[in-house]
Amino acid sequence: MAELSRQHGDALPFDRLAIIGIGLIGSSIALAARRFALARRVVLFDISEEVRREAALLGLGDEIASSFAECVRDADVVIICVPVGACGAVAAEIAPHLRQGAIVSDVGSVKSAVIKSVVECLPAHARFVPAHPVAGTENSGPASGFPSLFVNRWCILTPPHGADADAVSRIRAFWEGVGANVEIMSADHHDLVLAVTSHLPHLIAYNIVGTADDLQSVTQSEVIKFSAGGFRDFTRIAASDPTMWRDVFLHNKDAVLEVLARFNEDLSALARAIRWGEGDKLFELFSRTRAIRRGIVSQGQETAEPDFGRRKL
Numbered sequence: 001m002a003e004l005s006r007q008h009g010d011a012l013p014f015d016r017l018a019i020i021g022i023g024l025i026g027s028s029i030a031l032a033a034r035r036f037a038l039a040r041r042v043v044l045f046d047i048s049e050e051v052r053r054e055a056a057l058l059g060l061g062d063e064i065a066s067s068f069a070e071c072v073r074d075a076d077v078v079i080i081c082v083p084v085g086a087c088g089a090v091a092a093e094i095a096p097h098l099r100q101g102a103i104v105s106d107v108g109s110v111k112s113a114v115i116k117s118v119v120e121c122l123p124a125h126a127r128f129v130p131a132h133p134v135a136g137t138e139n140s141g142p143a144s145g146f147p148s149l150f151v152n153r154w155c156i157l158t159p160p161h162g163a164d165a166d167a168v169s170r171i172r173a174f175w176e177g178v179g180a181n182v183e184i185m186s187a188d189h190h191d192l193v194l195a196v197t198s199h200l201p202h203l204i205a206y207n208i209v210g211t212a213d214d215l216q217s218v219t220q221s222e223v224i225k226f227s228a229g230g231f232r233d234f235t236r237i238a239a240s241d242p243t244m245w246r247d248v249f250l251h252n253k254d255a256v257l258e259v260l261a262r263f264n265e266d267l268s269a270l271a272r273a274i275r276w277g278e279g280d281k282l283f284e285l286f287s288r289t290r291a292i293r294r295g296i297v298s299q300g301q302e303t304a305e306p307d308f309g310r311r312k313l
């Protein structure tokens with residue numbers, strides 16, 4: 001890892017790293033860039049004055065800029081860390097201030113829509129490398145970041161056709177430097193894969209917690225009082241940032257609706273199996289899914305602890 005391997009006097013991969021959006025991901029990148037010595041100077045900007053104040057108090061980065069222009073001026077790399085629906089507007093704000101050959105990247109959970117909105121705003125001399133670190137928590141805001149968030153997690157790069165090879169390899173090196181494993185794929189493929197592995201599970205969690213809340217026959221206090229492990233795990237996911245997830249669903253509409261249709265069919269098949277007492281069908285599915293869980297744990301993407309090791313009380 002960079003922290004262990006970088007020798008005193010080695011050139012840092014980036015000179016001036018600019019981060020726009022100081023939430024969970026932006027603050028984690030700032031902390032990780034410093035921990036793993038990946039940039040000489042880290043400068044951050046957020047549209048919210050309150051967030052900028054908090055980031056300054058937390059000592060995130062070397063400088064909290066007071067405008068888009070001030071943040072990206074002279075930056076050799078800019079990482080956009082705002083909700084996907086705001087990426088295009090941010091690209092338009094920074095475009096006139098980017099230095100010649102600046103690398104622009106992002107961390108959006110949806111790729112095709114972000115690429116479309118960003119590319120049309122950037123100047124021809126900027127080099128865009130879209131990225132998505134598949135790492136996160138249900139928390140948001142500048143105080144929620146931590147430098148090891150990306151260690152042993154995947155970061156997917158979706159460079160458009162003809163993307164600058166040097167820029168792609170530098171962004172790849174950056175993510176490897178913060179401890180992530182990097183994979184490259186097309187934006188459309190990313191959006192379909194993530195619709196299955198991330199977006200649909202969030203939609204189900206939001207729905208199940210909403211349904212439990214709406215059920216008139218069970219009071220809310222009983223839902224909370226008797227929340228068993230299954231329901232509790234859904235509430236953790238359903239506590240994720242509403243703005244971020246609203247934008248994910250609106251900007252990955254086609255892929256989400258496609259996997260949701262398939263999910264609904266499978267759910268109907270399960271309902272039929274329950275109705276007709278087809279225990280073998282249920283048992284076969286539950287055995288298959290148990291093996292998937294064990295595979296995820298054995299690949300180090302999750303812990304086997306009952307609370308997923310997320311809270312040490």
Ligand code: NAP
Binds near residue numbers: 051081109132133241
């Ligand atoms: P977050 O904690 O809510 O932070 C986003 C920050 O961006 C907020 O401080 C927000 O300010 C600010 N912002 C919004 N619009 C802006 C604009 N136009 N210009 C400048 N700043 C702006 O969100 P996050 O979890 O870090 O997510 C950021 C991005 O990472 C999203 O695209 C998301 O899809 C992606 N991502 C998230 C996760 C995850 O698990 N959270 C994982 C991987 C990737 P306000 O609060 O004032 O709106």
